[in-house]
Amino acid sequence: MQPFAYRKIHDVAAAIAQGAGEPNTVFLAGGTDLVQLLQDGIARPAGIVDISDLPFSSIATTIDGMRIGALAKLADVADHPQVRAHYPALATALGETASPMVRNMATTGGNLLQRTRCLYFRDGVSSCNKREPGSGCGALRGEDARAALFGASEACVATHASDLAVALLALDAEVLVAGPAGERSIPVERLHTLPGDTPWIDSDLEPGELISAIFVPRGAAGWAQAYAKLRHRASFEWPLVSAAVSLAVVDGMIEDARVALGGVAHKPWRAEDVETLLIGRELDPVLAREAGEAATEGARPLAGNAAKIPLLARVVSRALADAGGLP
Amino acid sequence: MTPATTFVGSPVSRVDGPAKVTGAAVYAADFDIPHLAHASIVQARVPAGRIAAIDTRAAEAAPGVLAVMTHETTRRLPWHPRDPRPGVDPKAGERLHVLQDDVVRYDGQPVALVVAQSEEQARAAADLVRVDYAPTAARTRFDVAYARAPSEATAKAGRPGDTSRGDPEGAFAQAPVRVDVPFVQPREQHAAIEPHATIAAWDEDGRLTLWDKSQWVDNVRTEIAHVFGLAEDRIRVISPFVGGAFGSGLRTWPHVTLAALAAERVGRPVRLALTRRQLFTNTGFRPHTESRVRLGAFPDGRLTAILHEATGQTSTYEEYAETTLTPARQLYACPNVATRYRLLDMNVNTPSPMRGPGAATGELFLETAMDELAHALGMNPLELRRANLAKTDPDSGKPWSSNALAACWDQAAARFGWADRPRTDEARRAGRERIGSGMASAFYPAHRAKARARVTLYANGGAMIQAATSDMGPGTYTALSQVAADALGLPLEQVRVEIGDSALPPAPAHGGSITMATLGNAVANACAALRETLGADGEGDLTPALRRSGRDSAAAEGASSPGKEAQEYESAAFGAVFAEVRVDPELGTVRVARLVGGYDVGRVVNPKLARSQCIGGMVQGIGMALSEEAVFDRHCGRVMNANLSDYLVPVCADVGALEAFFVESDDRVFNPLGVKGLAEIALCGVAAAIVNAVYDATGLRMREVPVTPERIVTAQAARGR
Ligand SMILES: Cc1cc2nc3c(=O)[nH]c(=O)nc-3n(C[C@H](O)[C@H](O)[C@H](O)COP(=O)(O)OP(=O)(O)OC[C@H]3O[C@@H](n4cnc5c(N)ncnc54)[C@H](O)[C@@H]3O)c2cc1C
Numbered sequence A: 001m002q003p004f005a006y007r008k009i010h011d012v013a014a015a016i017a018q019g020a021g022e023p024n025t026v027f028l029a030g031g032t033d034l035v036q037l038l039q040d041g042i043a044r045p046a047g048i049v050d051i052s053d054l055p056f057s058s059i060a061t062t063i064d065g066m067r068i069g070a071l072a073k074l075a076d077v078a079d080h081p082q083v084r085a086h087y088p089a090l091a092t093a094l095g096e097t098a099s100p101m102v103r104n105m106a107t108t109g110g111n112l113l114q115r116t117r118c119l120y121f122r123d124g125v126s127s128c129n130k131r132e133p134g135s136g137c138g139a140l141r142g143e144d145a146r147a148a149l150f151g152a153s154e155a156c157v158a159t160h161a162s163d164l165a166v167a168l169l170a171l172d173a174e175v176l177v178a179g180p181a182g183e184r185s186i187p188v189e190r191l192h193t194l195p196g197d198t199p200w201i202d203s204d205l206e207p208g209e210l211i212s213a214i215f216v217p218r219g220a221a222g223w224a225q226a227y228a229k230l231r232h233r234a235s236f237e238w239p240l241v242s243a244a245v246s247l248a249v250v251d252g253m254i255e256d257a258r259v260a261l262g263g264v265a266h267k268p269w270r271a272e273d274v275e276t277l278l279i280g281r282e283l284d285p286v287l288a289r290e291a292g293e294a295a296t297e298g299a300r301p302l303a304g305n306a307a308k309i310p311l312l313a314r315v316v317s318r319a320l321a322d323a324g325g326l327p
Numbered sequence B: 001m002t003p004a005t006t007f008v009g010s011p012v013s014r015v016d017g018p019a020k021v022t023g024a025a026v027y028a029a030d031f032d033i034p035h036l037a038h039a040s041i042v043q044a045r046v047p048a049g050r051i052a053a054i055d056t057r058a059a060e061a062a063p064g065v066l067a068v069m070t071h072e073t074t075r076r077l078p079w080h081p082r083d084p085r086p087g088v089d090p091k092a093g094e095r096l097h098v099l100q101d102d103v104v105r106y107d108g109q110p111v112a113l114v115v116a117q118s119e120e121q122a123r124a125a126a127d128l129v130r131v132d133y134a135p136t137a138a139r140t141r142f143d144v145a146y147a148r149a150p151s152e153a154t155a156k157a158g159r160p161g162d163t164s165r166g167d168p169e170g171a172f173a174q175a176p177v178r179v180d181v182p183f184v185q186p187r188e189q190h191a192a193i194e195p196h197a198t199i200a201a202w203d204e205d206g207r208l209t210l211w212d213k214s215q216w217v218d219n220v221r222t223e224i225a226h227v228f229g230l231a232e233d234r235i236r237v238i239s240p241f242v243g244g245a246f247g248s249g250l251r252t253w254p255h256v257t258l259a260a261l262a263a264e265r266v267g268r269p270v271r272l273a274l275t276r277r278q279l280f281t282n283t284g285f286r287p288h289t290e291s292r293v294r295l296g297a298f299p300d301g302r303l304t305a306i307l308h309e310a311t312g313q314t315s316t317y318e319e320y321a322e323t324t325l326t327p328a329r330q331l332y333a334c335p336n337v338a339t340r341y342r343l344l345d346m347n348v349n350t351p352s353p354m355r356g357p358g359a360a361t362g363e364l365f366l367e368t369a370m371d372e373l374a375h376a377l378g379m380n381p382l383e384l385r386r387a388n389l390a391k392t393d394p395d396s397g398k399p400w401s402s403n404a405l406a407a408c409w410d411q412a413a414a415r416f417g418w419a420d421r422p423r424t425d426e427a428r429r430a431g432r433e434r435i436g437s438g439m440a441s442a443f444y445p446a447h448r449a450k451a452r453a454r455v456t457l458y459a460n461g462g463a464m465i466q467a468a469t470s471d472m473g474p475g476t477y478t479a480l481s482q483v484a485a486d487a488l489g490l491p492l493e494q495v496r497v498e499i500g501d502s503a504l505p506p507a508p509a510h511g512g513s514i515t516m517a518t519l520g521n522a523v524a525n526a527c528a529a530l531r532e533t534l535g536a537d538g539e540g541d542l543t544p545a546l547r548r549s550g551r552d553s554a555a556a557e558g559a560s561s562p563g564k565e566a567q568e569y570e571s572a573a574f575g576a577v578f579a580e581v582r583v584d585p586e587l588g589t590v591r592v593a594r595l596v597g598g599y600d601v602g603r604v605v606n607p608k609l610a611r612s613q614c615i616g617g618m619v620q621g622i623g624m625a626l627s628e629e630a631v632f633d634r635h636c637g638r639v640m641n642a643n644l645s646d647y648l649v650p651v652c653a654d655v656g657a658l659e660a661f662f663v664e665s666d667d668r669v670f671n672p673l674g675v676k677g678l679a680e681i682a683l684c685g686v687a688a689a690i691v692n693a694v695y696d697a698t699g700l701r702m703r704e705v706p707v708t709p710e711r712i713v714t715a716q717a718a719r720g721r
């Protein structure tokens, strides 16, 4: 760990100014990811701006949806009655995130911006273009069992680790951002980037930009939803693959659908082809299976992660089955 | 005469429990030593090669830094050979002479050490040390083509390259029913909760005190005496509490030497605490082992041939070998048995015993193969075991000092409900899941070693037991208190146990399940000696006799060592493990719903702690079967998941209902206390029972652990789903 300047800021404008004004400055929320990165020498900021006292922790229902503060704790969101009632995919995804201890500390904004679990990135010493641009990608020719299936590049094959982001993508959520240039909102789909030849960039945020809240539109509230997550342990592990689905079902017919995949790309991955396939059909086990297969269309496995393809198909089928109350 | 047993056999709570839960128990890194400085290791980043250049200027200039030590600036130590080598050391090769030369033998090897005022400063400066390497060819891929036979020294230590009795190949060729089963068990890590740490302090007279996480303080003292060329009486090693070790604390690892070197260099006490990542490469691990078991049987299930081959990994500098093939030679009656053990030298740190070393691995291989044989025979797997009960040790022909394996099978099967397990596809279905049942036998040889213990009785009715043994969790403190309380006729609370200090009477390694059979008897003998000294016979409270003698206190020592029973008998702990799993065949997930284990461990000194020991082993067995695996990059030769979020030990949600019980057993042939040892056996057979249950649930033969969703879907695809 390298020395850094630590400041706790109580004012949004000042936090933005500090984040934008001083080079190599990062925000600290719950610290569950950032502190690990500091300890392992992966993040080496000159300055840390502690934003945990900013007024971003409320969870509120509005006429057009729900506004979840970026500093709301994962545990509070998961347990929130409105979330449980209207956004079960979100509640499930958060309920299966980390452990109760971590969820009591971790914030939603921090969750979306957590860095990849790629082993080569995390060990702090192996070749990794994301951590040390130009050093090569250790995972590409190494232990790639968890590598991406979609949207990867020669430079980086890492996946995004968040469960929350996958559920939010299926719910058509947006993140509200405050920055030096004012406020803006970004659809969750466009918050994260693909690695391309700049794998060290994870998100669309500019220096100094803060996530203030997540907005989940009302529309998704009435839809049939589910989140299915697959991992090696029964708990306390990031997804190997996961799927969030949200279906507008009218008289047994799928009128609209959103399907998001986790653990398979550098960002939560929207499966539009699957959505198209589902719309206008009646959900039954055959369709669920067909949709699962369709979700793997275009997957590009490496030497060691091909088994993720059938697992992805099945986790999508499972999420659909759960959403539709199928056996 | 045998003293009355009030406490031995009763489920008293851990005597060290209150200290542990209130934080009063002090672990190695926690000793508050004045003027403490802190050291941090710089690890090699190539698997093989030489250090071409090492630049320490930036580190030396960093805040708080007291010294940066490299092979260029560290004094040469004598590193005297150990003769004989301690049981916990490999029998061939040479231990890592840390900071003595420029050779890199594995990724993660210490190549420099930074000492600073604070731990954070030491770590920050360690990051600033620049090392250039001249890499050389490394073996980082497990390839049995390069395996070799173990040395003679290793063979003599019960790990022979080739053994044969009868006509194994011939018998196998003619066997009416045969199976041939390959299997892979990956590198596994101890992953105990307490990281290894050492505090080293030299006094003005050149005496060294080490506070160290260790399962064997006496050997730390002897080893460091040899490394530094010091007389043993110049060194004292203190290790009162151990936060789990599972074997990682048996050897004296290089960081202990580093701590002592650093303290010498800066003239202050130094603490060196390994980080979680460093534990993976600066202590040991269970070696990656690949196996092939061939079994031949008659239609009634009687085994006619066992041929077991296994290859384990070791380092390039030491020959660590395991008793992986002992179960093949001893567990079942079979006239024709061959074993072949090979070693593969790799650019890794040296492996070391990890709970159930050899046996847990060998029984995973053997017991999954037995399950395959049972199905090939169309036989109940339990009946197959019964048909092959070894009434005497099949290897030596000697009688067992005791063997209640049959009772373990019967009683565990009954408690599990083996006879009523679901046996049709219909019955196995539970919603989206499939229920599967499996079983395995467990076996771990029992040994004793030489030890002494001291008892001191005080006129106020208090007693103190002292020995240089250790308690890494199983309950040494408690069990020795129980033995002493009975022998002295005192209430349990009046007995204090002091262990984990090399200044106390000598004890062997706290490992290999020998502690109770060894120390328990030494304590009983010490108490008996005291009784004699005080001229009191029989039983009952000894304090009146002390008071009559007019003294304030009286002390006696007692010894214990194996007798001729060790030549005349074979001794072992036995067990039977039954597992019920729930497999979601769609997602490939396996959950352990129930485990039932019945054990023959001789007399049970404390049923409460014994159960706790067994369910701990079961949890570890769940990890072995379903999640634990060190991910090793074959190109850069690095452990990639060296942390506890990626090296997956089971969490509570992975653990179903666990039941452990003990069959009637009391082995007074093996030792007067009648205990056999209860530690390693708790892991043995668990993973095999789970893997066998997965087969029962799915029809998939999983021949590599951990059984992950990826491996399940791959097996399904190979079968055509
Ligand atoms: C053991 C463990 C297991 C885990 N398992 C899972 C899991 O199963 N699934 C899963 O999805 N996650 C998992 N996580 C990740 C965890 O959810 C995240 O670490 C957590 O949500 C991050 O939130 P935080 O508030 O602690 O963020 P911090 O660690 O404080 O910050 C993380 C990053 O986000 C940035 N940041 C934080 N808040 C803002 C903001 N408002 N605006 C702009 N930037 C911001 C910080 O600068 C930093 O770069 C696990 C974490 C741990 C430690």
Ligand code: SF4
Pocket: A116, A118, A119, A120, A121, A127, A128, A129, A130, A131, A136, A137, A138, A139, A140, A155, A156, A157, A158, A199
């Ligand atoms: S996949 Fe990305 S994060 Fe992982 S090693 Fe390659 S560049 Fe680094």
